Amino acid sequence: MARQVRRAFKYRFYPTGEQAAELSRTFGCVRLVYNKALEERTRAWDGEQRRISYAQSSAALTQWKKTAELAFLSEVSCVPLQQVLRHLQTAFGNFFAKRAAYPRFKSRKRSRASAEYTRSAFTWREGRLTLAKMTEPLDIRWSRPLPQGAEPTTVTVSRDSAGRWFGSILCQDSLSAAPATDAAVGIDAGITSLMTLSTGEKIANPRHERRDRARLAKAQRELSRKAPRSANRDKARRKVARVHARIADRRRDFLHKLSTRLVRENQTVVIEDLTVANLLKNRRVARAISDAAWRELRTMLEYKCAWYGRELVVVDRWFPSSKLCGGCGTVRAKLPLDVREWTCGCGAVHDRDVNAARNILAAGLAVSACGDGVRPQREPSRTGRSSAKQETQRAIAGISRLQAGEEVKTCLRFSGTA
Structure with missing residues (x-):
């Protein structure tokens, strides 16, 4: 008997210069909103022993967009910003339930650069995916097909430390139980x-890390010789990544x-x-x-x-x-x-x-x-x-x-x- 599950399919894509710039701005805004909301929650708890809900954080985001200092938040899609507030709410729920540690601030260099788009923030037509604030669909390399008739519900775009772009498409999939066996x-x-x-x-x-240990050590030695905050150091860092x-x-x-x-x-x-x-x-x-x-x-x-x-x-x-x-x-x-x-x-x-x-x-x-x-x-x-x-x-x-x-x-x- 088939059962319905929510399943994510991850693909690599190659954005244009305009798309890469838009996504980079979105990643920065997502990180800023998360850190600012976390700072406000921490200050309210430490100073007043008061908890801030998702609705209050969402209302604060609306006020931040009206200020001259943070007006640029209105230039990117609002959906990833709302989604990161939901993620922060989940993180605090896990913390209070003693399932996780206290949420940490996102780092520009170390944290994963990602943005989550729900159904209202992207267009899916004839197998082509177009995100909000973009005029052209993403150039996705379909390494495997999506389930027949699947409609994406959420798309998470990310960029790893090696500079590769990925899109994770969440949709409903029908899975059948494997044939029964006595083994x-x-x-x-x-x-x-x-x-x-x-x-x-x-x-x-297989010891994958040991097999590439010499190559990794060489790349790290080259990185250590580069001048801080230089273009060559950034190239060497990507080589290590x-x-x-x-x-x-x-x-x-x-x-x-x-x-x-x-x-x-x-x-x-x-x-x-x-x-x-x-x-x-x-x-x-x-x-x-x-x-x-x-x-x-x-x-x-x-x-x-x-x-x-x-x-x-x-x-x-x-x-x-x-x-x-x-x-x-x-x-x-x-x-x-x-x-x-x-x-x-x-x-x-x-x-x-x-x-x-x-x-x-x-x-x-x-x-x-x-x-x-x-x-x-x-x-x-x-x-x-x-x-x-x-x-x-x-x-x-x-x-x-x-x-x-x-x-x-x-x-x-x-x-x-x-």
Whole structure:
């Protein structure tokens, strides 16, 4: 059965000189309005303990346009300015709900240059997109077609640090669930191998950043020799940005292909709840972890599983997947990182990563069958123990009940997902 989802399609485009100037002015006005509204909200809260709503910020924007100092705000489309106020309202809502940090000011050099146009601020005719305040349509390179009969509802225009222009077109799309299958897979993330599957397959880490590290270092050395605020320095900065963009594009392409393959081949995908932000505090492996992009891969798995009717199970981060024997259920007291293969007292010889992936799969299926989630919950229970620890113990107990070498199809019946 097909389901309707809102989906964004991103394309590169090449603006004319007039269009580039108009968009650059819009980016500057969007940044100014955001910073000024954030400043007003911060001053009202610090001085009067008063919150400012979106309606009040919108009314203030109207007054700013009437002043001689900010009259240039009327020269660009009003829609991106209103949209950035809505984004600021959402940012404060996330902050007060304790889902995000306090909103930060936008920087001209470091922040992403973008502007969002809703349906009233662009024209879509015969596959040609024309933004407000422009007379010619954008020269978009249609790398893939939009869904049949799709009508864009929102267009977000952006320019990255390498000087490339992109347009993200949001529209309704109809997605059909992937054919059902009995396959399930557990995933153990790593650095030497980007991920190890419970099937025994090890997917090599492409190490995109390391492959271009020499080129990046050379570009950064050239940048360091340029005079500050010179045209040559700006050229060198863009050269560095192009190397970073090449690395990011190749990494994203690889992760998209990998996540799509996992979702298509498996009905259930089980992963670990890794705290990447904490792992990045270890300066010895921070660069390698950043290059692996575990968080980005998890995000892709989350929305693709939702799109295609798959189940994504997240196992608690404290589950001892590497130290647990998949044969007898014994948990080792210690297992240093340099030990890649170990032998249990029952005689079973384990590859560290493969054993962890199989334990992650069994834990996800066993805990799901108990009727409780496997995401970590830190609130103490009535027994005085955290829910996460109880889930881990139930997972180990469930694994011990599953016989070694049991087929995945049997596990799926046990979890009620088959």
